[in-house]
Amino acid sequence: MGKAYLSIENLGVTFGHGAGASEVLRGVELQVDKGEFVSIIGHSGCGKSTLLNVVAGLVPASTGAVILDREAVSAPGPERAVVFQNHSLLPWLSVRENVQLAVDKVFGGKKSAAERREWTLHNLELVKMTHAKDKRPSEISGGMKQRVGIARALAMQPKVLLLDEPFGALDALTRAHLQDSVMEIQATLNNTVLMVTHDVDEAVLLSDRIVMMTNGPRATIGQVRPVDLARPRDRLAVAENGSYVHARAAVIEFLYTRRAA
């Protein structure tokens, strides 16, 4: 039948009841293959986070369904790890303990304590945060916190990694560094990734496909644009590439001229 790994089918989300009800999403259809990197882009408030949260299981779908690896999503779980916009590390735990908490919970019965410690450090290594493993979140920079958040999510070995504007609060330079890190990690681990972003360049650089959402209320997917660029991608070399320029132009065109779809 060849069904996609992650499948969002006729998804609708309505918050509230009766007169106060607001329909945020309607008829969202999206298929994501295993190992694919898909970005969701759209204007502020259109419902991108809501869409991601439904996939995460944090927000219930009002209509339709999300199916991951042939199972319907009904509740949050570690196989759909989320990197939240504001890192959401627990401030009373050190960097290592933050990741360890997830590792212990997810692999509690499957790995020995030593293996779990090893796995925690391995994931911190992956995001280049081993040097600060004993620091508390308040003692590290915003970019480092976001790295730790990514390490925590990766450590759960999720089937799909959900990123909600993971770099939104960072300066351009830090942002570029983290984007490179994410590309590197994705090249090694071949994760399936769904990422919400505001940034057109980020979307084009990182994604295999870009999902463009119409404005709310009742937002839905307006257009899907594949990005035909070989990996690994180098941000400098790629900027001159025709596919990159075209994809970028298409996204901008969608966002700024066809906003009221």
Place this chain on the structure above:
Amino acid sequence: MTYPKPDFAEAAPVAVPAGASPPATASAAQAAPAAPKGPGAAGLARQAKAVAAAVLPPALTVLVILAVWQGVCGDSYDGLPSPSRIWLESKELIVDPFYDRGGVDKGLFWHVLTSLKRVALGFSISAVCGIGLGVLIGANRWAHRGLDPIFQVLRTVPPLAWLPISLAAFHEANPSALFVIFVTSIWPIIINTAVGVRNIPEDYRNVARVLRLSPIEYFFKILLPATTPYIFTGLRIGVGMSWLAIVASEMLLGGVGVGFFIWDQYNASRISDIVVALAWVGLTGFALDRIVALLGRIVSRGNAAS
């Protein structure tokens, strides 16, 4: 969410600097161990300066107050005794807090100790119950709706108003005193804990949900650490209030304790002794406050900032 903070600013103004001071004091504490690393003499000099800056101004203030007091009261033998007369009349009480001639004729240390034991017991019970109830009304909407209005009413009842009821219920001085401490100190603990629980960031809850933490894991790994600063604000207000309550209720209950001592000396017209006892009460209350604040800082280290 209309009730929380302003209430406590009124109930105990001490609590407001309490919330604000930990970061400052914490950084001072971090700076202190760093000092000896530098050139020894300079570091020492700097520390001495810091100590002097903290100790000298209050010491000077005390001296000025004593001098004014002495000047106003002079050597007259009625009314408020002057500092020099207090020294003459209550010298034994001041220099030897540890004497014990049996009965109630003991040094102030023993009286304060008795009161402190009562506070320790009553306050422990109210801390446990208060945190438990606070978590309940913070986490459960219906518990909040049902209990919060009642708590808001009960917490305005003055401690001593509970005493007759308490005596009627328990018939004995000691459990009555414990009950008064309990009922005085539990409200700020409940209300602050509840506010803390309601203020747990949505993000932490989402992390817990993604990890599928069980309710018990959630309680110990997320809720309790996230709420610790609030709990300690409540505990700090609570311990101060229970110290107020115990001294007052002992005056009425009799038997032992520093409150009783004050009343006893009043009946014996030994005003000098009362002044000495007041100094003890004040210093002990201050120490209690600082101890709870310190505990809070140790327990929630690194917790306040995110």
